[in-house]
Amino acid sequence: MRPQKVLDDDVLAALTKVFRAKGYEGASLKEIADATGLKKASLYHRFPDGKKEMAEAVFNYVDDWVENNIFSVLANENLSPEERLDIGIENIKQLYSNGSESCVFRALSMKIGMELFGNRIQNGMQMWLLHFKRLGLAFQQSDQEAEHNAIQNLVDIQGSLIVSEGLGDLSIFQFTLNKIKNRYRKD
Amino acid sequence: MRPQKVLDDDVLAALTKVFRAKGYEGASLKEIADATGLKKASLYHRFPDGKKEMAEAVFNYVDDWVENNIFSVLANENLSPEERLDIGIENIKQLYSNGSESCVFRALSMKIGMELFGNRIQNGMQMWLLHFKRLGLAFQQSDQEAEHNAIQNLVDIQGSLIVSEGLGDLSIFQFTLNKIKNRYRKD
């Protein structure tokens, strides 16, 4: 039997763009409808539970992208640790459009978002920690060191996104990603 | 002539709490009214321009607190650099309730917030940079080093707030503030 029809990638991309830019409360159905090119009733056909289900679809969409373009790269044993790091960082840049697009975790983690999606956000962050930690181990870091650097990487990424946007200076994001690289290249 | 009557501190504290927790779009007038104990019409009496003006009052309120409890400490020439650092960091902990309350910059910097308050946020962050930089200079850091550490401090604070909340682990915020201290105590 044929697999369940895949949700239109363009719709998901548009949904993601809106939620990342405006947050959960700020993303109105009108704006989502305009961005996707679908009318509100059509959105409810695809996402019967409404806005909440749309945001969940965004989490799934981004989770998939991150799994395929970041986690799988960081864990790819066909590549040297250096290559994993370089490609992984490049793809992180891409995920955040060089620092100009916000993180889904950040956009959807105000009070209402945490109530609805707190578990997803927590699990998602733990996955990032896990994969960064494994990268550290591949670089011969101690368990503790690898764990510590993983947390630091998350803090750096989240913080540099906020500060870059606030100051209107994307070079802070770029600089921060280089700092993350140097965390593995030397110590 | 008597100075303009000061806005009730309790109202401002309640406003601040709501906007920090829910963001600009997420903070409804109903919730603001409940939190302040004022009816909507009374809020409009105090803030004729409505929600936008309430958010601006929050910026002013937090700016004042930060000026009086952080910037003025970091710049207090009656204290040693070490004392300024220690007290300043303690007050930063207090500002964010040990990592459990979000930053106003973060809460009000989604798309709509940036359109309305982008300049305030940029100026506010620049003030933080300025005062951290001066602290670095007081610690005999080079101009470049002091500047770099100032940016790093902002990134660390913003990032650790997001990651602490996302992971549900406030120790990350605490640890990060210690890291900031060590940025000055040794290098």
Added chain:
DNA sequence: GTCTATAATATGATAGAC
């Protein structure tokens, strides 16, 4: 699967009494 039309409610905001 998408649409028009519409409903029910929430939201930001105002008028006017006290």
Added chain:
DNA sequence: GTCTATCATATTATAGAC
């Protein structure tokens, strides 16, 4: 300066035609 009452609009959501 605060309140009750109200308004216009926006918002989430649904019904039912095509």
